[in-house]
Amino acid sequence: MEKFETFTGIVCPLDRSNVDTDAIIPKQFLKSIKRSGFGPNLFDEWRYLDHGEPGMDNSKRPLNPDFVLNDPRYQGAQVLLTRENFGCGSSREHAPWALDDYGFRIIIAPSYADIFFNNCFKNGILPVVLDEKIVDELFAQATLEQALSLTVDLQQQQLVVGDAEPIPFEVDPFRKHCLLNGLDDIGLTLQHVDLIKAYEARRADEAPWLFS
């Protein structure tokens, strides 16, 4: 996983609550043999006017001009601002895969579905929980003519908008450590590279046929 470094990105406001994982990535796209490439089908049913199926050339499909992801202001957005209970429904890990593939690095919402919340961390996405009121304020700013740009500082656990007072947020210390250091389960195991190598050396001595 990539290390989660401080960055400044555009905020895309998705003003809906209870967005479920089938809305994030519809089930017909789960047949894929990949875990990347889901980005073009993120929010497929809302984003396009036609019905999406795997294998279609998404660049040729009619876009829904009313959907926020298609608004020219929010192109290249890395921050998704949304409402409560985001990511409910099926536990598919394809949902964070799709968000990540599209380019979202953090999500801001008042609450999340539990499994989705966990899946985000496994895939290098930071889901931030903020008070309903602060979320409302951010929505107000993010929907102005000029897109809102926001700096995410995980180390300091704060969001910074312009010169305003930084907005603090909570995050589990272990998750924070993993994100900052780019550690997934594999990353964690690879912290023990020396032990694995020492095991191999010892084992190769005892049971050389396993390594020939």
Next chain:
Amino acid sequence: MSAKTLYDKLWESHLVRTDEDGTALIYIDRHLVHEVTSPQAFEGLRLAGRKPWRTEANLATPDHNVPTTERSGGVSTIVDPVSRLQVETLDQNCRDFAITEFEMLDPRQGIVHVIGPEQGATLPGMTVVCGDSHTSTHGAMGALAFGIGTSEVEHVLATQCLIQKKSKSMQVRVDGQVAPGVTAKDIVLAIIGKIGTAGGTGYAIEFAGDAIETLSIEGRLTLCNMAIEAGARAGFVAVDQKTIDYVKGRPYAPQGDDWDKAIAYWQTLHTDPGAEFDKVVILDGAAIKPQVTWGTSPEMVVGVDQAVPDPADEADKVKADGMRRALEYMGLEAGTPIQDIAVDKVFIGSCTNSRIEDLRAAAEVAKGQQVASNVKLALIVPGSGLVKAQAEEEGLDKIFVEAGFEWREPGCSMCLAMNADRLESGERCASTSNRNFEGRQGQGGRTHLVSPAMAAAAAIHGHFVEI
């Protein structure tokens, strides 16, 4: 030093580190790879810019999606584009990461759990994993073998290790000898019938006792294959002289000095006298009859001389309801003698029963006979290209074809109906595979699990018979 179980020995010899809470990092000696559960794992490696930790520890082959009919034209003969893409993706990934793969047209291609032991790629004392639940098969070699998920496949590729917690230990002992005609398949079905499909949950099972010791290695592979059907992730048998003789001379087996060292080590791979198990289950071998499943779970099984059980006799209400649902799905009446059940199709194959001894047993029954007229299709699908070649050398293919069976190319085939081989809705099948779940062999299909000889006999008679 205190007495240890085989499981203790296998576990401890693979510990890289242990956390205070018992979570361990264990080293994996052999990783088997097939086309269905590996694509996202390879993709994950790529995205993270990682490489396989030890390419030689991996061995790949396509099995689930390959056609079993004429396929000399190669991968392009796979009609379903999703299936084809999975096989092509495996080929590409193995090429990109320099992993040895027996591709579809390689004579060594086959079901991943057949080729591992056949090549000597799964050896006594190893940890063996694969993104497939029936990886328990390889425990027959005296190995610790279990199935893993796609994210773990990636973990093994990247680190050659897995994060695991030790299971509890169970010994399943089959005392005494089984009658002639009773096979490893019948033994394991009888075990599952006794302990249930969740009986082994949380345990690693060591199979032991006179009847197990008498089994050939191929029989033990069949036995351990279905440990997962009893809920245990891993099942294994201690190493004995048969294990060593079986391994000797296989392509991946140790040679020269290594061989001598290896056998000295392998001979320690058994449970020490006095070692304790968390649970012990004992069966009387002499009481085991050839088994036939009647329902939609492997534990719904009876002897061939019995009748379909009556849910009314079951005291547990939940169980009785499950039985009723199963009878309805299976289109069976309680009280029907098993031998009165007619079959539409017969499938001899799968990682449970597609090795040469299985085919020999089926051929012995089929020799000089004819498949009954009510049987629409009787398929023989060898477990690997080498099994197929061996069978042809022995003339088994001719026996089958003359009797009216179809002789096919190796693969998983009608075990899970991912390729074109499947049951139509309502069709009834005598199958040597391992799962009789609803829809497993095709939507609405009805599966009865049996041994190869029993399946062949059902093909000849058109219904189940006592052999």
